[in-house]
Amino acid sequence: xxxxxxxxxxxxxxEPLGIMQLSALAKNHGHNTSLTxxxxxxxxxIKQTSPDVIAISIMSCHYSAFKSxxxxxxxxxxxxxxIAGGPHPTFSPNCIYDIEVDAICIGEGDFxxxxxxxxxxxHDTFENISNIRTRTSSTSLRPLIANLDDLPxxxxxxxYDAYPAANAFSLRSFYxxxxxxxxxxxxxxxxxxxxxxxxxxxxxxxxxxxxxxxxKLVTHKYKTSFIKIxxxxxxxxxxxxxxxxxxxxxxxxxxxxxxxxxxxxxxEEIVYLLKKAGCxxxxxxxxxxxxxxxxxxxxxxxxxxxxxxxxxxxxxxxxKIYTNSMLGLPGATFADDLNTLDFTIKCKPAYGHFTILTxxxxxxxxxxxxxxxxxxxxxxxxxxxxxxxxxxVLTSFTDAEKxxxxxxxxxxxxxxxxPFLKPFFIxxxxxxPSNFIYFLIYFATKSYSFNKHIIxxxxxxxxxxxxxxxxxxxxxxxxxx
Numbered sequence: 001x002x003x004x005x006x007x008x009x010x011x012x013x014x015e016p017l018g019i020m021q022l023s024a025l026a027k028n029h030g031h032n033t034s035l036t037x038x039x040x041x042x043x044x045x046i047k048q049t050s051p052d053v054i055a056i057s058i059m060s061c062h063y064s065a066f067k068s069x070x071x072x073x074x075x076x077x078x079x080x081x082x083i084a085g086g087p088h089p090t091f092s093p094n095c096i097y098d099i100e101v102d103a104i105c106i107g108e109g110d111f112x113x114x115x116x117x118x119x120x121x122x123h124d125t126f127e128n129i130s131n132i133r134t135r136t137s138s139t140s141l142r143p144l145i146a147n148l149d150d151l152p153x154x155x156x157x158x159x160y161d162a163y164p165a166a167n168a169f170s171l172r173s174f175y176x177x178x179x180x181x182x183x184x185x186x187x188x189x190x191x192x193x194x195x196x197x198x199x200x201x202x203x204x205x206x207x208x209x210x211x212x213x214x215x216k217l218v219t220h221k222y223k224t225s226f227i228k229i230x231x232x233x234x235x236x237x238x239x240x241x242x243x244x245x246x247x248x249x250x251x252x253x254x255x256x257x258x259x260x261x262x263x264x265x266x267x268e269e270i271v272y273l274l275k276k277a278g279c280x281x282x283x284x285x286x287x288x289x290x291x292x293x294x295x296x297x298x299x300x301x302x303x304x305x306x307x308x309x310x311x312x313x314x315x316x317x318x319x320k321i322y323t324n325s326m327l328g329l330p331g332a333t334f335a336d337d338l339n340t341l342d343f344t345i346k347c348k349p350a351y352g353h354f355t356i357l358t359x360x361x362x363x364x365x366x367x368x369x370x371x372x373x374x375x376x377x378x379x380x381x382x383x384x385x386x387x388x389x390x391x392x393v394l395t396s397f398t399d400a401e402k403x404x405x406x407x408x409x410x411x412x413x414x415x416x417x418x419p420f421l422k423p424f425f426i427x428x429x430x431x432x433p434s435n436f437i438y439f440l441i442y443f444a445t446k447s448y449s450f451n452k453h454i455i456x457x458x459x460x461x462x463x464x465x466x467x468x469x470x471x472x473x474x475x476x477x478x479x480x481x
Contacts, residue, residue: 001121002032004051006069008062009039010163014228015173018086019057020154022113028152029114035162038062038069046077053120055113056101057086060360061387067099074100081120083132085109087188090195091362096135103134107141107195108178110151144200148178149210153217160222170225170457172218176211176245179203180232182262183299185364186326186357189232190299203236208244215253225457226280227257234259238269246277256280258322258455263310264302271317281320281350281454284310289343290336293329297368304343311347320350320453327405328357328392330369334401341412345419350453351446352416354409355388369394404430410438413445 003026005019016035023033036045046054054073058066070082085105089095096104103126105113112131119126127134130142145151160167179202183190193202218224235242249257259274260283274282286307287298294300314321325344327337344352359366359375369375379393389409391402407430415422429438451457 001052001117002034002049003053003055003117004046004049005033005035005158006042006054006056007035007037008057008059008065009037010159010166014171014230015156015159015166016057017154017173017175017230019055020156020158021110021151022055023155023158024152025110025114026117027155029117031117033155033158035158037162038065042069043072043076046073046080051080053117054080054082056082056084058084058088059086060088060092060362061358063088063092063095070100083113083116085113087360087362091188091191091360093133096133103132106131106133106139107192108144110145112142141196141199144196144202144204145178146200146204148204148206153214156218156222167222170223171228171455172215172222172224172226173228173230174211174215174218175206175230176234177203177205177231181236182233183364185297185299185368186359188360188362190364191362205241208241208248211245212248212252215249219253219255224255226455227253227255228455229257229259231260233262233265235261235270235274236265238267238273242270242273246273249277254278256456258282260284261314263307264300266310266313268313271313271319275317275319279319280456281322282314283322283324284314284349286323286325286340286344286347288326288329288332288336289340290332293332293336297329297331297365298326299364308343308347311349315348321347322351322353322450322454323347323349324353324355326355326357327408328394328397328402330357330359330365330372330374330394330396334397334404337405337408341408341415341422344412344416345422349416351449352413353446354412356390356392356405356409358388358390358393372396400431403434406434407432407438410434410442413449414441417445417449 005023007016007019010016019035023035026033034045034049034051036042056066056070066084073080073082082101083103083105084099084101089104090106093104093106103116105116109131112129115129116126116132119129126132127137130140133139180189181203183193196202215227256278258281259279263284287300288294289304291303294302311321323344325340327340329336341354357365359369374394374396376393376395389406391406397405411425411429415425
């Protein structure tokens, strides 16, 4: 059979690893696969490829767009089965009654997806498959995959065939773990861990040998100048796995890489091992400068002093830091947002990013906002969650404060880079309506910082133009002005 995957859009900051994993499994079971995007002429792709199954990955912020697209697809191709998976169907499973799909896949669906394909191929019912839910049947969850080494290496061809510029980008993404042990309220991981309680170990890690073997194959086949390790938390401690990885990566791969790290687990040995391996940059979030908000609202039990020391330590090793801070938290004031900007400057990241809280349905912070009765009724979070660069959906902030938060989102990165601009920003720019010029400044700062410090890549002039244009369009699509 032929399976057509549909993703909303391709981010040049990382490849769609989930779809690529499912594609590899499908190919291992004798199926053919291809990929298209909601931002492309997907109806024409469906007409040309005549897929036996359409598989869609939905994030909450893209739900409304996919709902409309699925309706359009069903009108033109009513007999083609459609299955949807990803965060939104997992944490809002009742969407099965709202969108015109034949089934949704809940949670870790690798092998359930293959069972679903086999049932379609043999014209069998798929209503009794674990993790697969329909309008007329509920489902149970199969245990989490215990040994990630049992999975095939992800299928990169599906992405590079659909979007050759991704191959030219020379950034290759890998995962080494699944699962996150933390309970940050704004993230789905705490709900995921609750969903899978008693069904296996939450955090699972591939063997160093398995990871290095895949990296060798990929870097020999594709030009690779930078590697992104996409784990939610790449390192949890300075253990034997990290020591082995550091030794083998530096000697057998020796390509600069980027990973994610929590400030509250940073130690000298961890930073030393990362640097020894070849870590050139990492993401380490601040979230907020207010210790009480961080602890009670976000469930991140660390202090600003600990975060500052972690930044100082990582910076002392010459590893560039990309950091993210959140604006518009429940229980916060706009003064807290300004203090977070000041604290980000103090931490001296190579790039300081600012997002506006989106309390996604299914997260603890959504329930906090609901309990405080501060969710804007017009926000329709159950139908279409806004992007983290949209205006706040919390009624605890005035319209003027929401506009100023968005201006910090746009201009904050530039101020972190050039702190002397902050007084001018506060006096003259922060109160103006968000506008396209602010967006261009944001785009220029992010493009420069990422290419200079975070993901350093070398491009031909032609590839640079392709990638620059694609990056600009992607940011513009996600920004409402």
